[in-house]
Amino acid sequence: MDRQNSSSNTRTKILEAASRLFYEQGYHLTGINQVIAEADVAKASFYYHFCSKEDLCVAYLEQRHQDWFGWLREEVERSREPLERLLGLFTFLERWLANSDFRGCAFLNIIADFPSSYHRIRQLVVSHKDALQAYIAQLVDHLGCSDSDNNLSHLVNTIYLLFEGTICQCQMYRTTEFIQDTRETVRKLIS
Amino acid sequence: MDRQNSSSNTRTKILEAASRLFYEQGYHLTGINQVIAEADVAKASFYYHFCSKEDLCVAYLEQRHQDWFGWLREEVERSREPLERLLGLFTFLERWLANSDFRGCAFLNIIADFPSSYHRIRQLVVSHKDALQAYIAQLVDHLGCSDSDNNLSHLVNTIYLLFEGTICQCQMYRTTEFIQDTRETVRKLIS
DNA sequence: GTCTATATGTCGATAGAC
DNA sequence: GTCTATCGACATATAGAC
Structure with a gap:
C-alpha cells in the first residue's frame, strides 16, 4: 500500500x-x-x-470520463423526483460550465484537435458520448411516459442534442444565461 | 487588373x-x-x-464565414416554401457534413484549439454564430406563426441548439443517419 | 524510480540575394 | 515579390548516473 x-x-x-x-x-x-x-x-x-504524449492523452481522457460522470451523477441524483432529475442535466451544465471557465466538453475539444484518422482517440470520445446518451435514456425511462418506444428514443435524442448544443453555445458566449430557457424547452417537450 | x-x-x-x-x-x-x-x-x-500564422488563421476564418454561408443559403433557398426552407437547414447539414468528411464546424473546432484568452479568434467565432442565429430567426419569422415573440425566440434558440448538437453528433459518429429524425423533431416543434 | 544532460527534429520567423 | 539559407527556441524522446 x-x-x-x-x-x-x-x-x-x-x-x-x-x-x-x-x-x-x-x-x-x-x-x-x-x-x-x-x-x-x-x-x-x-x-x-x-510511453508517449499520446499515451498520456488516453490516460487523461479515461480519467476525465470517470470524473465527469461522477460530477454529473452527483448533481442529477440530488433529487429523487424523475422529472427534476432529468432537468438536473441542465442545472449540472450551469454549474459545471461556469466552474470550468467555459472550456466546454473535453471530449468534443479533443476531437477538434486531431485529424479524423486518429481512431484510438475518437473511440474514447464515442464511448463517452454513448454513455451520456444511455444515461439520458435511463432518466427518460424513469419518467414513466406512455409514449411509444419510437417517440421515447426521439425524445432522448432531442435532449441529447440540446445538451451538446448548450455546451457549445456556452463555451462560445462564455455565459450560462441561455440555459434557463433551454430547461423550460425540455420541460415542455415532455408534457 | x-x-x-x-x-x-x-x-x-x-x-x-x-x-x-x-x-x-x-x-x-x-x-x-x-x-x-x-x-x-x-x-x-x-x-x-x-505577418504571422495567427494572421493567416484570421484570414482563414473570415473567408470560411463567407464560403459557408454561401453554401447554406444555396441549399436553404432552393425552396420558396417557408417550412421547407427551415427544414432545409438540416438537409444542408446532411450534405455538407458528409461532403466534408465529418470534420464538423470550423469555428467550433478552432475554439477548442485555443485557450479562452485568445479574444481575437473567439470574437470571429461569436460573429459567425450570431449570423447563424439571425438567419435561423429570419427563417422562423417567415413561417408566419401566431406565437408570441417570446415563444418565437425560444423556438429559434431550440432550433439553433439542435443544429449545433447535430454537427457535433455527426462529427463524432461520422454518419448523418440521425439527421432524418431530428428534422422530424423540428417539424413537430413548429406545429 | 527519479534525476541531469543530451539527441534529433521541427517550429515560427527573418536576412539578404535577385 | 519570390527565392534560399539560416536563426533561436522548443518539440518529443532517450542515455546513463545514482
Whole structure:
C-alpha cells in the first residue's frame, strides 16, 4: 500500500497537471515540457510512467470520463423526483460550465484537435458520448411516459442534442444565461 | 487588373492550402512548413503576404464565414416554401457534413484549439454564430406563426441548439443517419 | 524510480540575394 | 515579390548516473 502510493505519486502529479493543461489550452498547444514543469517532475520520470504524449492523452481522457460522470451523477441524483432529475442535466451544465471557465466538453475539444484518422482517440470520445446518451435514456425511462418506444428514443435524442448544443453555445458566449430557457424547452417537450 | 491577379495568386494559393489543412488537421497540428509546401511557395513569400500564422488563421476564418454561408443559403433557398426552407437547414447539414468528411464546424473546432484568452479568434467565432442565429430567426419569422415573440425566440434558440448538437453528433459518429429524425423533431416543434 | 544532460527534429520567423 | 539559407527556441524522446 505504502509502496503503491509512493510509486504512483509521480504519475498522479503528471496526470493532474496534464489534465488541467490539456483541458485549458488544448492538446497540441501543451508541450511535455510544460506538463513536467507544472507537475514538478523530471522528463525521464514522465517517460518512465507514460510511453508517449499520446499515451498520456488516453490516460487523461479515461480519467476525465470517470470524473465527469461522477460530477454529473452527483448533481442529477440530488433529487429523487424523475422529472427534476432529468432537468438536473441542465442545472449540472450551469454549474459545471461556469466552474470550468467555459472550456466546454473535453471530449468534443479533443476531437477538434486531431485529424479524423486518429481512431484510438475518437473511440474514447464515442464511448463517452454513448454513455451520456444511455444515461439520458435511463432518466427518460424513469419518467414513466406512455409514449411509444419510437417517440421515447426521439425524445432522448432531442435532449441529447440540446445538451451538446448548450455546451457549445456556452463555451462560445462564455455565459450560462441561455440555459434557463433551454430547461423550460425540455420541460415542455415532455408534457 | 493583371498585376492584382498576379500579385494575389501566391496569397490565394497559401490561403487555399491553409484552409484545407487547418480544417482537416486542426490549427496547431498544421505547421507553416506544411502550408507552404502544399501551396508550393517559399517561406518568405508566405511572410510577405501574412505577418504571422495567427494572421493567416484570421484570414482563414473570415473567408470560411463567407464560403459557408454561401453554401447554406444555396441549399436553404432552393425552396420558396417557408417550412421547407427551415427544414432545409438540416438537409444542408446532411450534405455538407458528409461532403466534408465529418470534420464538423470550423469555428467550433478552432475554439477548442485555443485557450479562452485568445479574444481575437473567439470574437470571429461569436460573429459567425450570431449570423447563424439571425438567419435561423429570419427563417422562423417567415413561417408566419401566431406565437408570441417570446415563444418565437425560444423556438429559434431550440432550433439553433439542435443544429449545433447535430454537427457535433455527426462529427463524432461520422454518419448523418440521425439527421432524418431530428428534422422530424423540428417539424413537430413548429406545429 | 527519479534525476541531469543530451539527441534529433521541427517550429515560427527573418536576412539578404535577385 | 519570390527565392534560399539560416536563426533561436522548443518539440518529443532517450542515455546513463545514482
